[in-house]
Amino acid sequence: DAKTTQPTSMDCAEGRAANLPCNHSTISGNEYVYWYRQIHSQGPQYIIHGLKNNETNEMASLIITEDRKSSTLILPHATLRDTAVYYCIVRVRREMDSNYQLIWGAGTKLIIKP
Amino acid sequence: EAQVTQNPRYLITVTGKKLTVTCSQNMNHEYMSWYRQDPGLGLRQIYYSMNVEVTDKGDVPEGYKVSRKEKRNFPLILESPSPNQTSLYFCASSRIPSGSFSYEQYFGPGTRLTVT
Numbered sequence: 554d555a556k557t558t559q560p561t562s563m564d565c566a567e568g569r570a571a572n573l574p575c576n577h578s579t580i581s582g583n584e585y586v587y588w589y590r591q592i593h594s595q596g597p598q599y600i601i602h603g604l605k606n607n608e609t610n611e612m613a614s615l616i617i618t619e620d621r622k623s624s625t626l627i628l629p630h631a632t633l634r635d636t637a638v639y640y641c642i643v644r645v646r647r648e649m650d651s652n653y654q655l656i657w658g659a660g661t662k663l664i665i666k667p
Numbered sequence: 668e669a670q671v672t673q674n675p676r677y678l679i680t681v682t683g684k685k686l687t688v689t690c691s692q693n694m695n696h697e698y699m700s701w702y703r704q705d706p707g708l709g710l711r712q713i714y715y716s717m718n719v720e721v722t723d724k725g726d727v728p729e730g731y732k733v734s735r736k737e738k739r740n741f742p743l744i745l746e747s748p749s750p751n752q753t754s755l756y757f758c759a760s761s762r763i764p765s766g767s768f769s770y771e772q773y774f775g776p777g778t779r780l781t782v783t
Contacts, residue, residue: 581767583766585768585769587769594704594755594779595777596671596774596777597757597774599771599772599773638714640709642770645767646762648766650723653767653769654715654725655769655772657709657711659709661707
């Protein structure tokens with residue numbers, strides 16, 4: 554059962570900011586939002602995570618709405634090397650054993666165009 | 668260099684022939700995990716381990732086994748592979764998660780398995 558909804562694909566011009574949306578309307582109060590990306594079929598790479606506050610690191614910014622039902626990953630100056638599939642993920646408690654796990658959806662394929 | 672290594676990177680095998688995919692990390696991480704990825708889908712967890720001798724099932728454990736005898740190694744075993752296990756497999760490691768919080772996971776380069 555997917556906990557996040559993302560657009561299937563997006564384009565962005567090189568040098569512009571790439572804004573990737575994610576809906577997580579059923580997120581619980583203590584569930585974090587994580588972003589990873591996967592270039593070609595390489596191993597996924599961690600980008601950023603957040604709970605309530607906006608976060609920024611050297612790769613990206615994460616903007617979480619006040620009601621926490623959606624978030625946006627921002628790549629401030631996209632380059633061609635940012636072309637990848639971006640995954641918005643939440644860590645949820647499993648019903649079967651109450652252990653937590655990350656739920657990966659299909660992600661957004663971001664294409665950076667010259 | 669901090670890394671997760673997997674071997675082999677590519678494997679073509681036949682139905683029923685036992686195989687092992689190795690995974691090793693050099694970051695002293697307690698948590699390790701195996702995922703499979705099929706076309707157009709995200710990652711699905713097969714098994715995970717919170718520490719040595721502690722393993723647990725993920726979402727799709729059927730047909731797979733794991734072991735965690737040493738902290739750095741977490742091999743994935745397919746006792747009798749079948750064509751529906753043809754997939755791209757990733758091993759990952761991280762510091763031990765705590766409740767709803769998961770530390771950054773470091774992923775290996777992937778193993779592309781084809782079972783004919």
